[in-house]
Amino acid sequence: MRKIARLIMGLILLIVIAVGGYGYYLYDSTLKPVDSQDETVMNYKIEPGTTTKRVNQQLAELGLIKHPKMADLIVRLNDWSHIQAGEYALSPSLTLEEMYQKFEAGDVTEPDMVKVTIPEGYDLEYIAAVMSPLVGLTAEDLLMEWKNPSYVRTLIDEYWFLTEDVLQEGIKYPLEGYIYPITYAFVDDIYTVDELTHELLNLTERKLNPLRDLFEKSSLSIHQVMALASVVEGETQRTEEMPTVAGVFFNRINSGMYLQSDMTVLYALGDHSVRVTEAMTRVDSPYNTYVTQGIPIGPVSSPTLDAIEAVLQPEEHKYLYFIADMFNCVDGKTHFFETYEEHMAFYRANLLPSYEAGASVCK
Missing domain, CATH: 3.30.1490.480 (Endolytic murein transglycosylase)
Structure with a gap:
């Protein structure tokens, strides 16, 4: 009986190996x-x-x-x-x-298709500028359509990821952050604003649907996730760094610190400068995370899935500070620190001249 049992087990093992090998071959x-x-x-x-x-x-x-x-x-x-x-x-x-x-x-x-690209981390004003020819409007008029509370409420009723949070007082553009950054292909024809908006939001919905369970499990609201993801997107273009950056922001929130993201300052000012001055950080705005504690009132750009997933699944660590080597003075990466003293020592030793010049003057 034991010999028969061993024989059967051996045959089963051979079948598993064969099936697994064939599966790998197919894959x-x-x-x-x-x-x-x-x-x-x-x-x-x-x-x-x-x-x-x-x-x-x-x-x-x-x-x-x-x-x-x-x-x-x-x-x-x-x-x-x-x-x-x-x-x-x-x-x-x-x-x-x-x-x-x-x-x-x-x-x-x-030849009759029009391709329009929305780069990662760009805001709704840019999106309106590149999309407005499709509806025969100016960018300003398209933005006004997208700000209409009555129209936005019809979209809230239709899309699970849009909530009443997008209409709270102080929001600059309700759809900011909810139009996914990618290359779109359109028939070379004039769309209505509603047709165009649905084309854009339908793609966002397809992108976000696989993450719906993670949204539901998050301690943040959908709107907060999108807002924080937009900040993460702006702070690093390296996808592998995004969970670490998100972890820093969660650590700051849990410690009662301000997020102090330059991206939120620039958005509040409607400025696209590279360098943020101390005076700029004092702008009074619910978007400015230097003067408003916690997550900004809304997204400041269109985040990618990588940034959204980073917020939904942030890396756990003890870092409270980071700075990007944006002028490639060390290695071009973002550097993370547990203390302000470590952060400033690295900045002064490696990055200060270039940051002050607004251009690379690395030795």
């Missing part, structure tokens, strides 16, 4: 190009409302991927589901990831 071969040497261009069109499952079936039918079911799993695991309708130029030499990067960026082939 690896689905990620790789079908033929890295074949650059034959194929036009592939995604119709509005097409699911990623259907996309993968069609890509397999075209011979652009090998295993559509494994592709479904890979797309879900990597959150590559934010695709845009349009016609794309693909080839067997592209990887699955490269094709989905095109789909998400709206890298279409149609």
Whole structure:
């Protein structure tokens, strides 16, 4: 009996190994190009409302991927589901990831498509400036439409991530921080403000939906998460530093300290200077975290998922101070400190001349 049991266990182990090995083979071969040497261009069109499952079936039918079911799993695991309708130029030499990067960026082939890019960390005034031609309005008029409380309330009723917090007294722009920074592809036509707004917020919703459970578990409100994420976004462009920066801000909040983010000062002033002076930090504004304790009243820019996730899952540490080596005097990274004395010693020794000059004068 024991020999039979050992034989059965051995067979089970061999099956597990075989299945695991085959699964890895499928995973690896689905990620790789079908033929890295074949650059034959194929036009592939995604119709509005097409699911990623259907996309993968069609890509397999075209011979652009090998295993559509494994592709479904890979797309879900990597959150590559934010695709845009349009016609794309693909080839067997592209990887699955490269094709989905095109789909998400709206890298279409149609000459009648207009692509508009919202860079990470840019504010609603910039967004209105680049989007206003699509609705035939000036940037100022588009902003006025987006500030209309009656209209914003209809959006609050429709989107789970928009709350009454965006309409509290002192908010500069209710939709600030809620239009996701990415490249959008639009039909070369005039939209209504409502059509454009829904195009933008629908993408934000698709981006935020996978994080909904984390939002619900957070000690912060949705609006606070978005506000703090916008500050994190402005303080570092290095995604690997964002959880550490978020951790500093949580430590400051828990210690009763001011966040003292220069990004909030510049937003309060409507200024895009590189250097913030001491006089500038005294501006009286609910956005200015030098004079207002805690998280600013609202977002100061459009944060990325990396910044949002950093706030939802901040790194735990004891740092209370940080400073970015923005002029690449040491290593170009952000440096973190537990004490003010350590922070200032590093600043004086390495960064002071460049910060005062507003340009690199590193030795």
